Structures are given as structure tokens and as C-alpha cells.
Amino acid sequence: MSLSSPETSAREAFPTAELLYLLAGDPPELAEMLAVLQNADIADLLDELPPDAAARVIASMPFDLAVQLFDEPILERRREIFHRLDERIAAPLLEGMSSDEQVALIREMDDDERARLLSQLDHPTQRELALLLRYPSDTAGGIMTTEFLSVPVDWTVDQALRHIRQVGRAKETVYAIYVVDEANRLVHVVSLRELVTSDRQQRLDKVGARKNPVYVAPLLDREEVAMVISRYDLLAVPVVDDDGQILGIVTVDDVIDVLIEEETEDLQKFGGLEALDEPYLEVGMRKMFRKRGGWLAALFLGETLTATAMAAFEDEIASAVVLALFIPLIISSGGNSGSQATTLVIRAMALGQIKLNDWWRVVRREFIAGILLGLLLGVIGFLRIVIWQIGYQMASGQQLYGDHYMLIALTILASLVGVVTWGTLIGSTLPFILRRLGFDPASASAPFVATLVDVTGIVIYFSVAAVILRGTLL
């Protein structure tokens, strides 16, 4: 059995971007060629062309297809191409798009461009867009579309199906039909499947299950909207205001895009940089430097405290250089265990498995886990020193770590238990603190935790050494 990737399945007889451009002079031929292609594949071809050329192809293709393409968030240079379209095409194109994509496109524009464009639209569209643009882009209101089907509760199945045949040509809107009462409040949701399989004369409120409809408020975070759609296996979720009126719907395909975008952001934050918001290879070096340099410099400044901490123990290092050898080992163990703990807590928070008030349960668990993991590493470290020492002595007759190697091994063991437990506690607590303060817990990145733990790790290590080695090496 071979793998046929989407490329092979949808790309039989696949044209090149250049061919598309050449055919822009022959609209019927172009239309013929594009008819068999999936929109996402056409969008990819357009993205390969310079924006001017892509604009020319858009202008030559059937208008409906052009609207559909601008309705695809996959068209990466949408704004640049749009910017180059003749105004007589641009305004109707925008008006033909679904409202969520209109808003997404307008948000990408600068103020001048936005103002000029809005002035060319008809008044209802202007008013609607102004309303939608007020919602932050990461909320349900910011990603919803206002094209949805709502019908009165006293209609029959037959009336609803006739209505759909008349207006329901847009893809996003038709699989859930929202049933409203005389005050236009959402009372029931019927699926197209239920309509098709029901008796034609049935009243809508008698169709389907009597379940309470699931809805979200306009200011709910878009990631939580995704969780609602996932939890209730919906194809769309209505966005409902305090009066019970439907403002719009968020569809499942938008939610998938949200999940993928948010995952990218979360991973990038967790890796210790600002989210890029653009594909890796398309980010300019200047922007790349800014997104990475800021955090890197901040972490570096934090890490300079390790030099200060080390300076406090300069005499100890001078009298027992052997202690210095194990510093990287000790502090990195704290960083690694902290990174594990913070990952677990951040993700469990994002999935709603852990709430703020679970912090004590989490800390208790992590305290025990930290001690156990610290003991594991401590024993390995202890054995490593003793075995190396004995092996070296047998091979060369000399001592690797000096007379007091057992004490040093003990220092390493005790320090590792302390540092790993501490790292685990810091790593698991930090997301709670960040969340409590209103920050994104995902900012508790692996490098951030490691930096916090490094400084304290040094202090723990030398303090343990001071106790165990007093009178011998120190």
C-alpha cells in the first residue's frame, strides 16, 4: 500500500503558476483549467507569483472563484494581491466574501488603506464591519461570520428547506439551522441532516433532540471557542449576546485554523521567543532578530546573576577547583526537571485539566516527583564519581577527584536532590503565578525556567558543599 499524499491526489494534471499567468490573457481557457482544481491548490499557485501577476490572474478568473479564493485564509499574500486589484473589482470582491474573512483581510491593512476601502463599500457592509472590528481578533466575536441561517420557531421543515434552497448557497452557513423565538432569541438548533430526514410538515421545535443549545459569548477567547466546538462535536457554534440574540457563528474550519495557529504560538513561546505570526522562511532577518533577540537578551541579563552568585563563592572555588567541574551538571539538571514540570502544567492548564485552585495539589505532587527524580539523578551522579575515581586510580595510580572524593560524591548527591526538587517546584509553580497575574502561562518557557533555576542552583550547590566539605576541602 503506497501513501498518496494530498499532493498526488489533488494534483493530477497540475498546472504551474506561470501557465496560470499566461492564461490570464484568455479568460475562458483559464476558467476551464481552474475548474478542476481545489481552491487551496489555486491559492498556492497564486502565492508563487509576484503580487502584480497574481492580481492579473484574479482579475481574469470567474468572479465567483475569485471571491472563494479570497475567502481562503490559505492565500498568504491576500492583502498584497488585493492592494493591486482595480478598485472596480476590489470593492465587489470584498463585499462577496464572508464577514469573518472580510474582517481578517481588513485587519491586515494599514489605517489609510482601510479607511479608503471602507468608504467604497455600501452602507450596510460598512456598518457591519465597523461592528465586527470592535471585537478583539482573538475572541469569538473577532472570528465569527455573520452569515448564518436563522428561522422562526413556528416554521415547518418544508418551509425551512425551501428557504435553504433559496438562500443557502454559501458553504459556511447551512449545516446548522438556528431556530429563534418572536424576540429573535436562540431557542433550538436543527441540523440539515435532521431536516432532510424529518417529516416535511413537522414544526421545527419538534425536530431533533430537545437538548439545550450550546453557544458562546462574543468575548470568549478563541482557543476556548475551539474547545467548545471540539467538546460538543459541532460544525459551528453560535455566538450569542446577553439578550440571547445570535450575533454570528464560528465554524469548525476556522477553529482548526485557530488550533494550528495557537499551537505554533504556544510552542514558540515555550521555546523562548516571541511568536512569529508568519511562516519561518518568509520572516525577514530584521524581524527574526527582534523576535528572538528580545527574549534572548532578557534571559541573558537574568543569567548574569549566575556570575554574581559564583563571585560570592570565588574563595570556595579557588580552594577546591574540583567543585567547579560539576557546576554545569548540577544547574542543568535543575533546568531540565523544571522544564518538564512547566510543560506538564502549562499543557494541563490549556486543556482545562488543571484550574488555578488546583495549585496546592500540583505542588504536592511535584514536590514528591522532584525528590524522587533528584534521588535518581543523585545516585547516578554519586556512582559516576566513585566509579571514575576508582577506575582512574586503577589505570593511572593517580586520583581524579582527590582524597575526599567520597565527600564530593556525597555533595553532588545531596545537591542534585535539592536542585532537582527546587527546579520542579519552580517549573510547576511559575505557570500558576503567571496566570494569576493575568499573563499567558505559556510564557513560562523552558529557557525562562532554566534561567530562574540556574542562579538558585548555584547557591544550593555551594551551600551544600559548605556543610559537607567544611574542615576538609573548604
Place this chain on the structure above:
Amino acid sequence: MSLSSPETSAREAFPTAELLYLLAGDPPELAEMLAVLQNADIADLLDELPPDAAARVIASMPFDLAVQLFDEPILERRREIFHRLDERIAAPLLEGMSSDEQVALIREMDDDERARLLSQLDHPTQRELALLLRYPSDTAGGIMTTEFLSVPVDWTVDQALRHIRQVGRAKETVYAIYVVDEANRLVHVVSLRELVTSDRQQRLDKVGARKNPVYVAPLLDREEVAMVISRYDLLAVPVVDDDGQILGIVTVDDVIDVLIEEETEDLQKFGGLEALDEPYLEVGMRKMFRKRGGWLAALFLGETLTATAMAAFEDEIASAVVLALFIPLIISSGGNSGSQATTLVIRAMALGQIKLNDWWRVVRREFIAGILLGLLLGVIGFLRIVIWQIGYQMASGQQLYGDHYMLIALTILASLVGVVTWGTLIGSTLPFILRRLGFDPASASAPFVATLVDVTGIVIYFSVAAVILRGTLL
């Protein structure tokens, strides 16, 4: 405007798990209570009960609802509850479930339980499950369901709609209708929306766009299946074998679950531990220790090489203790920049923005970024040393870093450029190497990269110091 979360929206008059259990003695009352609740909310309540009690509630509720609940991956203790059901309920319940969830449930069972259960099923179901269980659980074949609608290409819209009214009661299956030729090969896909809005007498091959159908092969990785559904905005994608026959479909709600699960796994791997596969608070301490201890011990063993590297420079440290002070600062900078680079590359690979043969482009970019970021940190480090030295001298009359502080500052600057560039290169190359070798690039975790970079960071630092400080401090 207040946020009404899904809890508030779907939980008006919400019963407790205990009430559910009490009502298990009165099936009509129980049915009445459950009728208005969303399945996911009922599943949550059942998960709060001990498995025995949950099994009793399941046995008392309407059979159709019980089937739907077992069709929800959100019912966490599905296997334990199922295990406690009377056999006369269990077998028909399983037969009523959709095939993807049957397979998921059976995969959770141990061999004995599975064999016993399979023997109780009717022969067609047995054969079908045996076939589905052959596909790995992380492929299209492993998550597909075999309930889908396929109709002959010479049918009319009217025939198709009648067919749907007869058989299309299952939710998963009905929004895309797969049109096949006489050899049962997929030739066209029609959506329910297109059917409903088309002329009843139209032949199916004349309905909707003439686009090439999108499909996937049964062995395609489930994460890539998710990307296909996302890319083409599908509600389901057909899984098609080499002969063009449809084996099943993967639906969008399964794909959302896949995305959320895969994100969890990726983050946990990236945080330097094995994926947990269970909610954080439900993982026992023994399992938690195993999942974290393995990687932590491996990283620790790798990190012991830093002690070996440091030992090679023991004389240098003894003659210039001041050098030791900056070791954590230097090596952590390499680790942090490496962690940034590896995050970017892993994610861009997962999104398909970077392919294996882009490695040279990536390495070139990262080399430049590394040098620039190294210079940034180097200059900050240089200034930090010079300013501290001068400040300390003015305040106390003593020298903090000795006579040769300018040389030390220069050593730090040059080392940081070297270590950060090196960290960036390692971090960006490692995912390519892992992928090339057939491993998951996400295994290039932040702690893994940091460990690799730490050892070489020490060597770079002392080598630079040997050149700059020769004849003065060394």
C-alpha cells in the same frame, strides 16, 4: 458584556452525578432528565461516578443514548465502564457504535478481554474490526470510520436524497456523499448542501463543481490527515486504497481531537519527557516517574560530559578562577539560542513550511541569525563586565575582575558569538538529522539541545580564553 462559558450555557438546571445514580432505579425519569443534556456533559457526570455506578446508569438509560455516549471519546473511563456492563448489553452496544470508536475502545482492552468480546459479536462486525485493527492507530486507516454514504454515479439527486432519508441517520456520515463508478471507484464528491439546493432530477455527476476529489491513503499519518482536512476545509476526507475504492472516512471532529492530542504530545516531548497520554492529575506517581525519569537520566548522563570537559581545563580554572564565574552564563546562552532555533524548525516542519531539502537554506539563515544574536549578547556581556569593574573600583577602590578585566570582557564577547552561533546551528540542524534518521523531529527537545550545546560551549569558551589570555592570566 459577560462571558458565558460553555458551562453556563449548557448547564442550566444541571443535575449532579449522584442524582443520575439515584435515578438509575427509575428509567423513565432518568431518560427525561438526560434528554435536555448534551452528550459531553453527561459523559462528564458519568466520569465522576465509580465505574460500577456509571455502568448501572448506562444500563438504565435509553439504549440509543448509551450508544451515543460510547461514541464520545470524551467518556474517559469508557473501557472500565464497558468492562462492567452485562454481556447482553455490552455486545449490542458495541455493535451500535461507529467503527472508529469501536476500534478505539477495543485497542484499550487487554488481549483476553478483546478476544472474549470479539467472539460475542456477529460475523460481519468481527471481520470488519479485524480489518480495521490492522491499521496502526496513528494512520488514516486507524482512525477512519466505515459508515459513509456512497451512491452510484448514474443516480439522480432525488434518488440520493431518498436514500439519505432511509439510511442517513448517523451524524458522522451524511454531509459528504461519495459518488462511485460501476467498479466502485471514487469519482466525485457531492455535499448535502449541494444536494438540497440542486434540481431533483439532475444526475449526481452534474451536481457541484467538477473538482478532483481530495482523498488520503490508509497509511497516511493522522497528523497529515488533519492538515489535509484543514487545507481543503473539509467536513470529512475519504480514505482510498490503491484501486480507488473507498475504505472509510475520517471526519472533522476526529481530526480536532487528533490536533489537540498531537499538540499535547509535541509539547511534552519538547519539554523533555515522554508523552503522558493521560490527563496530568490522573497519572500515577510511578508512571509519572518513569515518563520523566528516563529522559532526565539520559540527559544527565550526556551532561556528565561537561564535567569531563571541565576537568580538561582544570589547570586553567585554577590559575584564573575568574573564568569559572562566567561558565553558566556562557553555556546557558548557547542552550537558549539553540532552543529558539530548534522550536522554529520543528514547528515549520510540522506545518510543512520546511522540507528536508530546505536544510541548507535554513542553516544559512540560522548561521547569520546566530552571529547577530551572539554579537548582541556579546556586547551586553562585555559592557556588563566593564561597567561592574569600574563601578566596583569607584565604590570600593578594589578590582572585581583583576587587572586584565578588558581581556576577560573580550573573551566573554568572543565566546558568546561562538557559543550562540554554535547553539543556533545545532538547534536548527538537529530536527533535520532526526527526521532524516526516521525519528520524530520534535524529539529535539529544549533540554536535549541545551545538553548538546553545554559540552561544546565549555570547549569553545576555554579555547577562546586560551588564545586571548595567553601570557596574561593563562
